[in-house]
Amino acid sequence: MSTEVRDRQVQRLGVFDRDDDLRDAEHEQVVFCRDRRTGLRAIIALHDTTLGPGLGGTRFFPYRHESDAITDVLRLSEGMTRKAAVAGMPLGGAKAVIIGDPATDRSEELLEAYGRFVESLGGRYYTAADVGTTTDDLDVIGRTSRYVVGRSVGAGGSGDSGYSTALGVFSAMQAAATATWAESGIAGRRVGVEGVGKVGRHLVDMLLDAGARVVVCDPRPDALDSIGARSAAVERVSSVLVEDLDVYAPCALGASLTPQTVATLSARVVCGAANNQLLHRDVAELLRRRSIQWVPDYVANAGGLIQVGSELTGATRDEVESKVRHVADTTREILHLAGDQDVTTWEAARRIVAGRLEAARA
Structure with missing residues (x-):
């Protein structure tokens, strides 16, 4: 058994039962999204919606392990709570990740499937761009969800941020x-x-x-x-x-x-x-x-x-x-x-x- 495998068995890197600095983060909601037809695997994390609906970008990244994606989305969403609060915005903290390589896994069908998951949260989460996603991607996601910001000006958004x-x-x-x-x-x-x-x-x-x-x-x-x-x-x-x-x-x-x-x-x-x-x-x-x-x-x-x-x-x-x-x-x-x-x-x-x-x- 490799050292890495042993380390991962010792570490607790889920959502609720963790042994790192995220154990006290107290996220409100974490949603795992999967669409077998398109191959979509995504995680949406809502950290704190005290100040308003959660807003945060969607990161499209080839995580080596699912636990890495969970850790990333939990950290990023917690950071968005801080970012909105310190900037004086009436928004909560949230983030999403899509597990995969955008260079090979991105497709309009996958992005539309992801948009349906965003829509299913009923406005608790607004998505935007992040590493691996673009304004063009947001335009596609916007076909199946109303809760998208940062789309192109032609699609009614404010464009690249x-x-x-x-x-x-x-x-x-x-x-x-x-x-x-x-x-x-x-x-x-x-x-x-x-x-x-x-x-x-x-x-x-x-x-x-x-x-x-x-x-x-x-x-x-x-x-x-x-x-x-x-x-x-x-x-x-x-x-x-x-x-x-x-x-x-x-x-x-x-x-x-x-x-x-x-x-x-x-x-x-x-x-x-x-x-x-x-x-x-x-x-x-x-x-x-x-x-x-x-x-x-x-x-x-x-x-x-x-x-x-x-x-x-x-x-x-x-x-x-x-x-x-x-x-x-x-x-x-x-x-x-x-x-x-x-x-x-x-x-x-x-x-x-x-x-x-x-x-x-x-």
Whole structure:
């Protein structure tokens, strides 16, 4: 018997009976969806709907094990509760995952089947795009469900939310950089962007416009090509984590901040679009001990949620952009609270979220 198999027998990685940091997350509802005809296997997790219906993207990913998909959807949905609360949105936290490789398993029939499952929840869950899904996919899902946001403008949605997400990250980064280096902010600083997909490429443009020196990495050549005409001003490396940086911007998959990477990280500010950047919560304390200003991921990357969530509130484009830029104010509030109360930024943000949820329950 392999070590991996033995480890999985020891670990409890279901929904209710777990032995990791999700054991106290108290999700309201987890729905397993299966359609034999199309091969669809999906999981929808509703974490907390105190503030409103759950909203969160659908991640299409080739998970190695079903338990990995469960863990991911539970973590992501819990993060969406925090993200909506800290952004002041009247929404709850939810997320969904489709188990499979979007390059080979995606089909219109599968997406339509998934839409029927979303519809069956009667509006408790609104879906949007995430890793592995696109605006075009949402248009297809929208054929069989009314509860879809982020569809193309032609289909009645607000379109891709990558720019709004990047704007929120940039606004948070500027606030953290100003808190660290005073008025000079991000100008002249060396920023390492890890992942230049539909969010990272917009962030690179914003950083260059602000006078930053940008270095990027991404294993996908097509993503690097997306930088376009401005690529000559961007340095490409195999890994930004080993570079001499002022700012580290994780914009790919999560868990890049581990005890090992934090121990050698040169950056004084960490702010990016990736979800679940910490391998575990104790890493936040390691960052604090090294005087690294970490902007919690669900604070920095709230711009996309603000955009698609605003489809439900009827906000104008200008109102959406103004609210996204307000992420800078939230960042300053969290950094101030963390310093004033001598806690990690993770804990400072948690206290703000808890206060808003308790006020809504009361």
